[in-house]
Amino acid sequence: MVLQSTSVSLLFVFAISGLLMPGIDQAVGQDREPNKATLVVRSDQAGPVINKNIYGQFAEHLGRLIYEGLWVGEDSPIPNTRGLRNDVVAALKELHVPVLRWPGGCFADEYHWRDGIGPRDKRPKRPNASWGGVDKNAFGTHEFLDLCEMLGAEAYINGNVGSGTPQEMMEWIEYMTSDSDSTLAQLRRQNGRDKPWKVPYFAVGNESWGCGGEMRPEYYADEYRRYATFIKNYSGNHVQKLAVGSHDDYYEWTEVLMSQAARYMNGLSLHYYTLPTSDWSRKGSAIQFGDKEWHATLARTLRMEEFIVKHSAIMDKYDPQKRVGLMVDEWGTWYDREPGRDMGALYQQNTLRDAVVAGINLNIFNRHADRVQMANIAQMVNVLQAMILTDKEKMILTPTYYVFKMYKVHQGATLIPVDLTAPEYKVDQASAPALSASASRDKEGRLHLSIVNLDPNSSAEISTTFSGATIKSVTGEVLTASRMNAMNTFENPNTIKPTSFSGYKLQGSQLTLSIPAKSVVVLELR
């Protein structure tokens, strides 16, 4: 009896310290019995091509993303090429960034492109009304498109509907893409760029139901049709026109946009952010959390699938051919501001939890590649779920960066369906599948399998079979750590990075995978 009550009270202490007090730096519990799962990789079936743009990025004039994170200026002591910092560009190149969205976000609907061209010392300084501070406009159209060329990324420009005009939008596209001798094309040449750029994606506003103008869907649908009319193709450039889409479960927006304007668009966006709580005034900490917050965050991120399925079902009614892409052009984690950081800067650290969130979402996008044509994580450097964090001349790569690096093998590959039977991962009454997976075959015929183990306490033993293929070799990488909140810091930049994966047994056609607790694994199978 005494023993029992001691263990009960000890359990209570653990529960309080581990589950309820997010301030505790949460170490991992002992690995329990592995979860048993089965996975059938349908290698004899081919799904749609996974659009490489699912691995897209987003860079807004916000906090220290553009200024400091990307742009340091030509006179900076930080090594740079035409003002863009070399270390960050080199790291991003490793990700094969397929597409980059700019200049916002909310900032897009207050941005006037003429402010950002011509001699830098003559450019106006404007308040950044969305995020605070003053924008010196040193980074504008030329600098952005130069960055895209350095990265080998396609340009996705987000136009201004909220405070702009169709004429301003139309002239911006002419300035960038026309090879004629029009006054605007000549102005571009005077500003240092002879040949026109390609601009394959252009969006008509951002979050027009909110910061982009607080519009009703009916009103925006008409505005979209009007603005989209003036997005013209010059000199062989072909612009895909993207409409502002919904967020979360705002299905009425999708219904109205698709019924009123589908035939004028190539893509419709969707925004969904993952918060550990569902409360925007108390989102939760980026780095101090326990099992409960870990589970809640992953359960919330899994809702991405529900939103994609339901928005897609509405799109299917009006576009059964799936001509209009669902562009998830803002997604990722959003935590409380760190003490001492600027209110509007949205700087947050990035832990193993963010890596798991990234792996889950990328698996979801891959599996819905029939409709999801683009996704842009928010955001690329120093803002929200960033790939890279900088502090003056220092730079660190986040766990999310490594997931994007590991998953790049899926870009442009053919989706291979998978049937995964996994146990539930439970905390208190809350339950979520313990595993997430997706697979693809690349142009060279190699199979790539990405698996996320959501459970922070139990590894998974996955009995894996392949229909229509014999696997002879397995190689891969795993991203994990002993702590749920493992992160890279400027003092310890290499705490968490991928290592080679050896947790498999291949016997004849039977592959058994041993996936560590709280990990992301990407395998190449031949």
Ligand code: AHR
């Ligand atoms: O990514 C930060 C902000 O989140 C974007 O500016 C806006 O579109 C969204 O609300």
